Amino acid sequence: MLKHQPLIFEISRRGRKAYSLPECDVPVAKIEEILAERYLRSEAPDLPEVSELDAVRHFTQLSQRNHGVDSGFYPLGSCTMKYNPKVNEQVVRFDGFTKVHPYQSEETAQGAIKLMYDLGDMLSEIAGMDQFTLQPAAGAHGELTGLMIMKSYHINKGDVKRNTIVVPDSAHGTNPASAAVAGFDIVEVKSNDKGLVDLQALKEAMNDEVAGFMLTNPNTLGLFDENILEISKIVHEAGGLMYYDGANTNAIMGITRPGDMGFDVVHFNLHKTFSTPHGGGGPGAGPVGVKKHLAEFLPVPVVSKKEDGYFLDYNRPLSIGKVKEFYGNFGVCVRAYAYIMSMGPDGIKAVAENAVLNANYIASKLKDKYYLPVDRECMHECVFSGVWQKEKGVSTLDVAKRLLDFGYHPPTIYFPLIVSEAIMIEPTECETKETLDNFIQAMRQIADEVDNDPELVHSAPHTTIISRLDEALAARKPIVRYNKQV
Amino acid sequence: MNLLKELKYAESHEWVKVEGNKAYIGITDYAQGHLGEVVYVELPEVDATVEAGSQFVVLESVKAASDVYAPISGTVVEINENLIDNPGLINESPYESWFVVIEMTNPSEVDNLLSADDYEKLYA
Amino acid sequence: MTRYIGNTNEDRELMLKEIGYDSIDSLFKAIPDSVKLKGGLKLPHAQSEMELVKNIKELSNKNLNIDDYACFLGAGSYDHYIPxxxxxxxxxxxxxxxxxxxxxxxxxxxxxxxxxxxxxxxxxxxxxxxxxxxxxxxxxxxxxxxxxxxxxxxxxxxxxxxxxxxxxxxxxxxxxxxxxxxxxxxxxxxxxxxxxxxxxxxxxxxxxxxxxxxxxxxxxxxxxxxxxxxxxxxxxxxxxxxxxxxxxxxxxxxxxxxxxxxxxxxxxxxxxxxxxxxxxxxxxxxxxxxxxxxxxxxxxxxxxxxxxxxxxxxxxxxxxxxxxxxxxxxxxxxxxxxxxYLTIMGKEGLKEAAQLCLQKSHYTYNELIKTCKFSPVFTKPFFKEFILKSDKNIKTLNTKLLESNIIGGYDAGLQYPELKNCWLVAVTEKRTKQEIDNLVRKAGE
Incomplete structure (x- = not known):
């Protein structure tokens, strides 16, 4: 791999080409006769001019500057970086999926609509919900959709002043951000000393303006809130609805279901729990499931079935409307469908069991070297605090950077916000004991280095193609595009 | 703690320097130390009215955004344009890096602020 | 156990023993029994890779795929060439x-x-x-x-x-x-x-x-x-x-x-x-x-x-x-x-593709009008998509075209009541003269 990979614009040379197009086979009219000059640009946009091989090498070189799940262990907490099965990439590329126009007639897209219908059914079963929409494009988009549904439900009942969403202080940042986009006021409740919802604080936050409570369970500390039925009761008795942030569903699939815990609305992240690739930051999909009493508010179109086949139902007068073009990230849905079909009911349950076992194994094997703020059985991820290392002048960021030298993607750091110097490790069910043992060994070695040679950790990474970058410079004088040197 | 005796301080870490009916406002050395490298400053517009206790400036470091609260009420008569181009000045010389000059509407609010000694007692 | 889970039963036993638990269930003790799922999920049984590919292929075959047709449908999703x-x-x-x-x-x-x-x-x-x-x-x-x-x-x-x-x-x-x-x-x-x-x-x-x-x-x-x-x-x-x-x-x-x-x-x-x-x-x-x-x-x-x-x-x-x-x-x-895409097409290629869209859409527009079955709706300049008024119902027209392996344009009347029988036709660089002439012939019948 080259140390320095130029920008594609720096490789570009006038006259080189990587494209081929057929000759124009219709009679050619003069452009000026078709379009007035004032509509036309005087010079073409300055896109690169390279040969096909140059282009292929450029992007191949760039790819090698990334770490993916296939490259190595990726225990990024809260992101569920599980293996992305290859067969899913094969089936999603069938012509009968990629070469289907969203507006071609329903009769000519029965396979696609059926797949969406069946995926919705399977997600409903896993969530304990009655109906799903596949339209939201990501987890945060699902949250927003769910919150809009909740607001519509209250308004439809004539309960117009319910304009507050309550979230715990351990919530994902998207929860309050989504609530704000949906036009809600946000009230945050503190967690108790065990990292769980403080029931008293929750009760005090309840009133007739509360639309609902958003909760991740297991929460962002990786802990299952055992008071979940009590929490649902408190919220429901105050007239609110329960929203389940499904980012952490990997821990509970087949063991328990949000619907059975008392939740009314849930979103799943297909790109976390259901193995679809993260793609360097998307596309994902954030389907939303609801209980019956909320189904009439789902976005249009709702994928439905009648005697002579499947169809897209736009005739839903109480629907919140559309939240996205067409029907969602269909290609992502195909992969998730293939995943669930590959796993079956026992496989899905085994996911949760193995994810939880792997996380507890790491927690147990590292807790003498790193401070574990809540020492009890965790779910699919465990959250350490780097405070012991911090006392020796080495931050959690330093520890994360040092892990790069061992070939690992570091865990999520500095989240959740309620744990100082947080290190959030999510191994997923896919990893074997040997992989975990090697990672544990590296983490223990780093802890020893902090004791014996803190500067080694502080100045890490030492083996990556680039060292730590000056983020302050980037933010102070933002350079966000290439400009040709003249 | 690096404080200037002649300035007044707010519990929320702003300093105030009074000149006649005008007040210069910035943040303390202690506050800039906790923020880390400031990369961006969002200042109010000239002629904006601010109320004591309300958020009137936003400071951004690489990974945090912090609201700054007005220690006194008044009308903004001048803003420090230098900071917009060079926000790092807040880290380098916090007591020279005033954000705004305010024409005070209620100068007696100054009496509610802390002395350097009192501020130090709170945060030392 | 499935192919996407790493550990064997022996691994699990060993790991549990090392961390002091006697069963995986004991790791889930924070979950109250009252919310635990009884009887397992009701999902289709697990499929091998062979079964999966076959079943999903069958589903995909139920969709008409535009490679077997000439696509003149756009309205926000376009059949452009993909290198x-x-x-x-x-x-x-x-x-x-x-x-x-x-x-x-x-x-x-x-x-x-x-x-x-x-x-x-x-x-x-x-x-x-x-x-x-x-x-x-x-x-x-x-x-x-x-x-x-x-x-x-x-x-x-x-x-x-x-x-x-x-x-x-x-x-x-x-x-x-x-x-x-x-x-x-x-x-x-x-x-x-x-x-x-x-x-x-x-x-x-x-x-x-x-x-x-x-x-x-x-x-x-x-x-x-x-x-x-x-x-x-x-x-x-x-x-x-x-x-x-x-x-x-x-x-x-x-x-x-x-x-x-x-x-x-x-x-x-x-x-x-x-x-x-x-x-x-x-x-x-x-x-x-x-x-x-x-x-x-x-x-x-x-x-x-x-x-x-x-x-x-x-x-x-x-x-x-x-x-x-x-x-x-x-x-x-x-x-x-x-x-x-923008790298492969580059400065000249994207311009050429855009010019092909412009030329072919205007050719199609003019040829359709010549059939006298279509009349102009607007006079302003267009790029790769245009609207014409048909003397037929659009759904009927599109159904007929489908029989000749043509995916017709979008029925603008669905969204604009005043544009009843108006046809929104997209012509990208992929459409050949032969396909266009075929469309004109069939639509002009």
Missing amino acids: SVIDQLISRQEFYTAYTPYQPEISQGTLQVIFEYQTMISELTGLPVVNASMYDGATAMTEAAIMACEATKRNEVIIASTVHPEYRQVLNTYAKFRNITVVELGYNDGQVDLDELKNKLNKDTAAVIIQSPNFFGIIEDMAAMKDIIHENKSLFVVSADPVSLALLKSPGELGVDIVIGDGQALGNSMSFGGPYLGFMAVTDKLMRKMPGRIVGETVDKDSNRGFVLTLQTREQHIRREKATSNICSNQALNALTATI
Whole structure:
């Protein structure tokens, strides 16, 4: 791999080409006769001019500057970086999926609509919900959709002043951000000393303006809130609805279901729990499931079935409307469908069991070297605090950077916000004991280095193609595009 | 703690320097130390009215955004344009890096602020 | 155990023993029995890879795929040529199995791609600041409307009825919950009605949103609108077809403040509506109000050039409820697709593709009119899509064409009652003269 990979614009040379197009086979009219000059640009946009091989090498070189799940262990907490099965990439590329126009007639897209219908059914079963929409494009988009549904439900009942969403202080940042986009006021409740919802604080936050409570369970500390039925009761008795942030569903699939815990609305992240690739930051999909009493508010179109086949139902007068073009990230849905079909009911349950076992194994094997703020059985991820290392002048960021030298993607750091110097490790069910043992060994070695040679950790990474970058410079004088040197 | 005796301080870490009916406002050395490298400053517009206790400036470091609260009420008569181009000045010389000059509407609010000694007692 | 789970039963026994538990169930003791699932999930049984591929192939075969047809359907999703290089490169695991580039030292690939993407979209739109992508064109437009409201501290947006109906529907959904007033603007000969625009602008107007080429395929007269909008201190938002920008004057050059659009046409397959990407470009002044991730250039400790996510304090994971948007995931792999597409096509190729669209669509338009079964609806200039009035019901027409392996245009009357029997036809560079002549023959019968 080259140390320095130029920008594609720096490789570009006038006259080189990587494209081929057929000759124009219709009679050619003069452009000026078709379009007035004032509509036309005087010079073409300055896109690169390279040969096909140059282009292929450029992007191949760039790819090698990334770490993916296939490259190595990726225990990024809260992101569920599980293996992305290859067969899913094969089936999603069938012509009968990629070469289907969203507006071609329903009769000519029965396979696609059926797949969406069946995926919705399977997600409903896993969530304990009655109906799903596949339209939201990501987890945060699902949250927003769910919150809009909740607001519509209250308004439809004539309960117009319910304009507050309550979230715990351990919530994902998207929860309050989504609530704000949906036009809600946000009230945050503190967690108790065990990292769980403080029931008293929750009760005090309840009133007739509360639309609902958003909760991740297991929460962002990786802990299952055992008071979940009590929490649902408190919220429901105050007239609110329960929203389940499904980012952490990997821990509970087949063991328990949000619907059975008392939740009314849930979103799943297909790109976390259901193995679809993260793609360097998307596309994902954030389907939303609801209980019956909320189904009439789902976005249009709702994928439905009648005697002579499947169809897209736009005739839903109480629907919140559309939240996205067409029907969602269909290609992502195909992969998730293939995943669930590959796993079956026992496989899905085994996911949760193995994810939880792997996380507890790491927690147990590292807790003498790193401070574990809540020492009890965790779910699919465990959250350490780097405070012991911090006392020796080495931050959690330093520890994360040092892990790069061992070939690992570091865990999520500095989240959740309620744990100082947080290190959030999510191994997923896919990893074997040997992989975990090697990672544990590296983490223990780093802890020893902090004791014996803190500067080694502080100045890490030492083996990556680039060292730590000056983020302050980037933010102070933002350079966000290439400009040709003249 | 690096404080200037002649300035007044707010519990929320702003300093105030009074000149006649005008007040210069910035943040303390202690506050800039906790923020880390400031990369961006969002200042109010000239002629904006601010109320004591309300958020009137936003400071951004690489990974945090912090609201700054007005220690006194008044009308903004001048803003420090230098900071917009060079926000790092807040880290380098916090007591020279005033954000705004305010024409005070209620100068007696100054009496509610802390002395350097009192501020130090709170945060030392 | 399934093929996607690593440990054997022996591994599990050993691990449990080492950490002092006697069963996996005991790790789940925080979950009350009353909420535990009894009897297991009711899902189809697990399929082997062979069964899976066969079953899903059967499902996919139930869909008509456009390779077996000549597709004249557009309306927001287009059958453009996709160079074969793209799928080979986006299938590299380092791209598609990576997460958001939060650790820049091992994510320079994704970060540099986004930086190149930002530059290319900036070139096309004529605006200097571009984010790392949004979910799609419709949500990008909605986020632009919200941004305009925040930036101007106003609460009303005016949107042309010639903007894609689905985009307007998405905007209306968001606006309803944020109490943003949405005012629709009519059209005159297929273009925004300028007199109506003047009348509707008021002190609450945060933004005027149009699409160009618009839903009817017609190029809007942005130059005529710019001053009217800016005199009112409102922002000018334009949704653009990126392919058309190879040929047409860029919105940035014409004084537009925010350009958004759907990037499907840039090498992404139609895939029954997604995933695509939304792009967004803004002026320098709006940079810090922009939603989504942005990549910036910087240096490392040894002064090597490198790229990082920057201006992150706008985003949800730091600002929480004060963030500029709740967006978190974007459509990075689709943005990579667009970047590779624009690299392969390059400066000359994109222009050539755009010229082919222009020539072929005009040929089709003229030939259809010659059949006397179709009449013009508008007279304004169009790019690759146009509307004609048919002497038949559009559904009947399209059903008949399908028998001849032709996917006909969109029935504009479905969204515009006044355009009954009006046919929105898209002609990309992929359509051959033979296919077009065949369409003209069959449709003219």
